[in-house]
Amino acid sequence: MKPILLHPDDNVLVLAEPIRAGQTIEIDGAALVAPGDVAVGHKIARRALEVGEKILKYGAPIGSMTAKAAAGAHVHMHNMKSDYIASHTRLATGEGQ
């Protein structure tokens, strides 16, 4: 399974199909074992990412890391944040509980 690289400068990749933990994925020509399940349209790390690192997608900054992520790991709200306005989920609004 080969995730989509949208721009050569990007440090995340987008999934065109879901991946399961343990599945082999291909990143920049190298085979890697997926560390977890990730759904279509979600992002995974192209390489190891550090806390505070800017995330680039479409070649543009879309936020920064709040926790480390290994190559192939899911990059989402648990380990990155907006540099503009905080995002919310149904649980975070208190209305989905």
Add this chain to the structure above:
Amino acid sequence: MNIQGYLRADGRKGIRNVVAVAYLVECAHHVARAIVTKSDDPDVHLIGFPGCYPNAYALKVMQAIGTHPNIGGVLLISLGCESFNREALRAAIAASGRPVETLVIQESGGTAETIRKGVEAVARLKAVADQTQRVPMDVSELVIGTICGGSDGTSGITANPAVGRAFDRLGAAGAACVFEETGELVGCEKIMADRAITPELGEELEASVRKAEAYYTVMGYGSFAPGNAEGGLTTQEEKSMGAYSKSGSAPIVGILKPGDLPPTGGLYLLDVVPDGEVRFGFPNISDNAEIVELIACGAHLTLFTTGRGSVVGSAVSPVIKVCANPETYRKLSGDMDVDAGRIMEGRGTLDEVGDEIFGLVLSVAGGQRTVSEALGHQEFILTYKAFDPIGPACLPLRRAS
């Protein structure tokens, strides 16, 4: 594709011939809806404004929609004691040469009698609208809006850039193309400003996004719904980059505010975030409110991209739904006009889907019903807002012709 437009008395050309029944306060909503239901005609649509307090923006938008080229006649339903300036609205519609009638429930014998008179009025308005002359209409005479709703991680890869391709073709053919939601351009302001035809317009584009960011920060939420996160989008600026790709690659020629008409062809940003202090709540409480504002800017039809799967359409102007996510398309194919998610699965390219959207715009302008039209979707919502007029740097020079 040969488009036969409806030629209005004011010279504008429409692609539909809708009689609108407009309630001017929520208290008149039931009566207006009953008139539309009893009229039982796919080209009789319900629109309206629920508030009892006056609002210049709401009047401007109702005037813009009452004189929209897709509108062939309007019936106004007033309770009687509300603040809405029904005389000003009626005068604007009448001045455009469109037939307009007003029924005031308090003066018309109440609910049952107003419904009875309203059904008769709609029949009269239809009869006048049906006499509208049909004339050839060129692509360059179209105004096309675009919006995204229920976006996910596929939207910015498939449907949005495919609409961008279609926008590039439509704009090159002379159509006016309008993209919007400055709150969903937070993070893109610099690259967007570089596409402005003048440095002054570039500054206005950046300022409109700064205004949106400040407004949404006060509200406590960005233009970001829980479904966006479930679909793989993590931040406002990530959603923005995807949304921004709907605008294509053409130069940006101007900024509009709701109710302003594009004076030329080309690509415009619609600034939907109110001016001044934060009042009246969220800029647009749902996608439908944005579609209404695009229509108020003259949009003959709207290209709606969706990843999670919005099912909406609109009153007055058809909505073409472009589905970004192949899994969503399989679940909701009966609600979608275009399967852009096939790009994800290697069954098509951005250029192919862009061409399909372009062709569909011409077909729908030529009279073909969109999926949401055929399903009877006629959503309409208008709430309170406040705007200052656009600045002098926001508009290109009018065409000499």
